[in-house]
Amino acid sequence: MDKHEITDEGGSPEIVLQVKDGLLDDRSAASMSELFKALGDPTRIKIIHALLQHELNVHDLTVVLGMGQSAVSHQLRYLRNLRIVKRRKEGKTVYYSLDDNHIEQLFVLTLQHLEHD
Amino acid sequence: MDKHEITDEGGSPEIVLQVKDGLLDDRSAASMSELFKALGDPTRIKIIHALLQHELNVHDLTVVLGMGQSAVSHQLRYLRNLRIVKRRKEGKTVYYSLDDNHIEQLFVLTLQHLEHD
DNA sequence: CTAATATATGAGCACTTATTCATATGTTAG
């Protein structure tokens, strides 16, 4: 017995069952949404856009973004955990750059889409 | 005087200024992140994936997703507000389908990326 | 008309998230 009492009785049961059967499993849906969620924030979008143009250290990112160092650092950790961004240490400064071609693809594709529209 | 006392004094001031100057404005960053945010949820991912295969009415979507009608309806409104999904009314039932080729592109691209990896 | 069915919507709530503040860690200069 289903919690929501969801049973089939619609007009095209075959198609419904077919779609239901071929639907993304929870893990895939989670992976996918996790990836998109990373791009679902203006600050992270700006960070990615900046790094798309040039590798930058944390301080320079705060200058570029006009934000506090802590906020930038938190977001960089977030992006690094998802392997969207990578670090390179040089003395006491840490340089960040993009680490995922797929993300760059998504980003550029969407940027183009929003531009000519 | 900046709120965070962010001033330039890094190693490559020219590049920083260049990146800062070419950075996405707030409106563009907001548009972009808004779009990605729509894909940043497992339920919406599943809805889009289902509709990628076939137009479906609300009840059938609840069957496919195994979720309550209200939750599905709320998410459909969300997706419809962003023109990701469109309605077609037929009597008392409402059929939903995808309404944005770009979203489909992003979706399929990412799906492929996650599959063979 | 009323009842039944399909969808939509507002309020409430638990949970998440993005920032700030304070502080910790790491690195180099002197």
Added chain:
DNA sequence: CTAACATATGAATAAGTGCTCATATATTAG
């Protein structure tokens, strides 16, 4: 060693999100 600088991190908090529940609206059948 200490001071100064660069980055990282934990706690706190305000805002946002996704679901449920109850109810509203719309359409059709009888």
